Amino acid sequence: MGLQISIRESGDVTILDLRGRSTINDGESELLSSHLQKLIANGARKLLLNLEDLTQVDSSGISIIVGTYVSLCSQGGDLRLLRPCARVLEVFRVLHLLEIIPKFEDETQALASFGTRGSSATP
């Protein structure tokens, strides 16, 4: 399966639903990187990564997420995490990244935290 990414929008927030793994294997993290770079190049500034179905992440995946967070913050944007599973959550925890990148369990709350004007998900 590798990594599958689907993208939807809610107001001015772009939501990426990640499914599978984001590791160095099979170019998974590169795939994530290219999607994120394209979105930012196309003007997306508020990104919500839905990690509910992300089963595994390694340092390559973490690096992509952190790199994107740093890049967005420098451009006045923001990135948040939604519902990471226990295995993925532990990686963020041991690196103390949750003290910097906000994490939410509820999508509505996550969207509201961006201060977005519209919050109804589009199919």
Place this chain on the structure above:
Amino acid sequence: MTTPCSSAVAPTTQNTALLVASGGDVDELLTNVLASEGWSIQRVADNQHILALVRDKPFDLIVTGRQTRVAEDVELLRKIRSARPHVRLIILTDRFTPGDVISAMREGAFSYFSAPFEPSELAEMVRAAMAEPCWDDGIEVLSGTPEWVSLTARCDLITADRLVQFLHGVRDPSIPEAEKDRVIFAFKEILINAMEHGGHFDSSQHVEISFIRARRAIACRVKDPGKGFSLEELRHAAAGSSPDDLFSHERVRDERGLRPGGFGILLAKKLVDELIYNEMGNEVVLVKYLDPPESPTT
């Protein structure tokens, strides 16, 4: 020692897998993964007639059944490889002993899954085996006892993945699974670093590895073929960032045009108790201490 595999002899006909029945979800999973790539599947109930089948036909992949003891699968693998040295065989088993992982690696199994295992990880490994049309084993066990295993691993990602799966297959009731998973995670990060930065993912290069199981600790030693590095000069890695600015390495990587990365060493450090580099920086030991067994109350 087998002769090198040449892509010139890669089969041009439909790939075929030989599956020994495991029953239930595993058979269904394997069927789905193989069929999705257009592979044909031949099924057998047990190991009994496999050798005769394999002598007649060059199967691209063999997956053993869960009910067979690993010792029998390894013996079968040894015989198959004498006729078909490049066969990819994945051992699935519910019946194993602590030394079975070493035997499976020694004999060149492609991978090894002891129960319980994650079906999704089996599926990924089967896909990896299917994607390697010309396969030579990249793992060589130099010496192995239950307490100390030394081996070399070729500098490529599939070899790293295979080795990591072999480690997941080790079942030691005295090591909590969560602790084992952390050590393996840390080990994989360090192994990938060694293969990438020391071996440049050059498949002619190898990493030296030792696993040591002491009574109250697990240690892994990884030595890469590179010239090493200095941790103090590692400004492009999170391990070299200031504690007050965890992301400073990101700016350095950006300036140097490096791909996003740099969290491997820091992550490994956090997952084990000690991470000790030699002076050159091309050899590292990971140590995880295990809680001593509770002493009986008097």
